[in-house]
Amino acid sequence: MAVLASKSTRIIVDENISWRLKKLLSSWDILPVNEITAQERLSDFKIWQFAKANDYSILTFDEDFWELQNLYSFPPKIIWLRIGNVNTQAIANLLLKYEESIIHFINDDNLGVYELYL
Structure with missing residues (x-):
């Protein structure tokens, strides 16, 4: 598919989503949370701050990021998977x-949350 974006389409993958997604979507600019720092587990707020400072959107199953967005607005943008327990493929x-x-x-x-359903 042709690149349609004029802005960066960089996406941080939350810890509840396998890092293997990066391999399956090799044409996407994906950063698994565990690649941000090996020294510590990052809180949702630290992930939020990193995404904002580095122009990433966040791919997540968790409503925690939606709650952060309600408090602090956006960016970062949230791609919220509302699909239950499915495999990485x-x-x-x-x-x-x-x-x-x-x-x-x-x-x-003008948009801050993109919800995906199966």
Whole structure:
């Protein structure tokens, strides 16, 4: 698929999503949380701060990031997977299915949360 983005489409993958997603979506700029720092487990707020400072969106299953966005607005943008317990390949397939919409979401300064359902 052609790159449609005018802004960065960098995505931090929350710890509850496998780092293997990076391999399945090799054309995406994905940073698993565990690659940010090896020394400590990062709190959601520290992940939020890192994403904001480094122009990342956050891919997550957790509503915690939505709550942070309600408190502090955006960026960072949240891609919220509302899909239950599925394997990494199913997540990759879902993201690829909606890739164009996700890119448009990231580039729209008026939107902060993109929810994906199965």
